[in-house]
Structure formats: C-alpha cells, structure tokens
Amino acid sequence: MDIERVDPRDDGAFADWYAVVEAAERDSRPDEAGYTAQELRVAALEARDPDRDADVVLLAARDGRRTVGAAQLSLPVRDNLHLCELELLVHPRQRCRGTGRALLAEAERLLAEAGRTTVLTYSDEPPGRPSPASQGAGKSLGFVRSQSEVRRDIALPLPPELVVPLEAATAPHAQAYALVTWRDGVPDALLEDLALLHQRMSTDVPLADLEITEESFDGARVRRQERRARDAGRMLIGGGAVHRETGALVAYTDMAVSPAHPDQAYQWNTIVLREHRGHRLGMLVKLVALQRLSREVPDARLISTWNARENAPMIRVNEDLGARTNGEGVAWQKRVSR
Secondary structure, X not given: OEEEEOOOOOHHHHHHHHHHHHHHHHHHXXXXXXXXXXXXXXXXXXXXXXXXXXXXEEEEEEEOOEEEEEEEEEEEOOOXXXXXXXXXXXXXXXXXXXXXXXXHHHHHHHHHHHOOOEEEEEEEEOOOOOOOHHHHHHHHOOOEEEEEEEEEEEEXXXXXXXXXXXXXXXXXXXXXXXEEEEEOOOOHHHHHXXXXXXXXXXXHOOOOOOOOOOOOOOHHHHHHHHHHHHHOOOEEEEEEEEEOOOOOEEEEEEEEEOOOOOOEEEEEEEEEOHHHOOOOHHHHHHHHHHHHHHHHOOOOOEEEEEEEOOOHHHHXXXXXXXXXEEEEEEEEEEEOOO
16 A cells, blocks of 8 residues: 655545545535535645645555545644644545554654654544544554544524523623624734634633643734635634723634535634633624524524533533534544654
C-alpha cells in the first residue's frame, strides 16, 4: 500500500480522496450529508495563503489504482504549536486491512518533522452504530478517549408555542443587554469583541483531558474565518448580546448551513463571557439566531449541536429548545514522539 500526498489543485486526485471521505461519512450516517467537496478543498487551498491560520496536509492511501483511505492533517501556526488535528477515514469496504495504520504512520512521521507532540482526532458515534475507533481501532492505534460530547438535534423552525414562553421567562433577566444578529460577517463595531469571545471559547468551555491551550484571536482572524466559510459555500448566521452600558459584545452564537444541503444546519460556537453569566444570555442569543436562520433558510429542518457531558448549563438550554439526543462525538488523543 502506498501513502501519497494529495494536491488539492489536482482535480482527479482530490476527487478520489474525497470519494473515500464521502463513503465513510455516508456509512456512519446514511441519511445525512457530510462535508461537501468544496468545503474541504477550500480549507486545503487556503492553507497555502501567507496569512493562514493552519497548515493542512492531505494524504491518500492507495492500493494499486484505488484510493482506499484518506487523511487530513491540520497544524495550527498561530497557537497550539504542539498540536495536530487529524481526520483519518478508511473506505467502508477496505477496513481491517491496515489502511488506517499505514496512514497514521505517515502522519506521525510528518508530525515528528514538524515538532508536534499531540494528535487529536474525533469519531462520530450515531445511536447503535459505534465507529471503528470506539470498537477498538482507537486504542489499538495508541489513542486515548479524552472527551465525549453528546450530539443533540433541534427541529426547525422553532414553534411559537415554544419561543414565546422561553422569551418571557428569560428576557427579564437580561434588561441590561441588547440582542443582535448578523449574516456572513459580524458588524465592524463588534469585530474585536467577537475575537475576544473566540479566544475565550478555546479555554472557557469544558475540555476534560484535551491538551489544548488558549488560541490567539484578533479581528483579522475572525474575518479570515468568515471568508473561508463564504468561499466554501456556507452561510453563517450569528447572534449576540451587547452590554448596553459598555457597548461590548459579551455573548454570541454562530450557526452554519450549506446551500447544497439546506435542510441540515450545524451549531458552531456558543459562549457567554464569565463576567456576564447568570442573565440567561445563552438561551437568548440562540433564540434570536435560530429564528433568523429559519427566515434566511426556510428549508432548514434540523440543527445539530454538540455539548461536553459536563457542560450542564448549555445542555439545559438545548433541552429547553426541544433538542433530542442523536449520538455523540468522541475526542481521541495521542502523544507522539518527536
């Protein structure tokens, strides 16, 4: 078996690589579309930009002319310089043949050259369909299960009989705040505040045993993320709470949906600054953002969100919004020798 680097500009090689990704994701959740080819290609191409936030390497495992495995390595270049986030997938018909092990060996060789010491990867665990990682592949490859996040799905649009009482119960606690929403880009006046919220998101959420340090964010990095989302074909919907006295954005949530699959939306971040907790802002920003999402994308029928099991406040918010459990996401971590 040969392990080759994939140039995202090579249409044929990238299409073969993406076919493995798509087959693996369809095997996990056959009724749900995963990442589109455009979304993954944009991430790999923009990693060549001098202003990039991460280096991205694509690897393909080939058995003769067939591509049977795919890996994506993402190496932060502005913070967490010890870390690599790894996506490793094997075509469902080619599993248990050493493909994952061969891909991981090449990935670890590249990481050692780059001086990285920690590999972080994730597995999706639909109800009743355990992933290869949780069935033993993760442990056999040297990974340790380091955090579990429960996936919950919220039906859209939110019915008025749910929204009205939630707003009535929460709004009186947040009289000192104004709610705002945006599409595809936060207003300039709130840009640096949002950068701070992104930075806090990397440390203020439960991390269990994950070896992640604070990320370095500024307004320029926020704008790069927004541009990448647009280039990938995603629509971003944001909602936030502005402290009336200071004019600062102190809570936010953001959500994404691909026009290729408008029925399925994904929750990204939600955070309230520690100094402003206790005012039901988590619920309020999600309510306004979800309602705007439904106006902008009326075909959206579902939004998926993930919460660490220990994140009781956000779990309560999602369950009050009618969320139902639909599996979990598991973070696996491994130390790599230089």
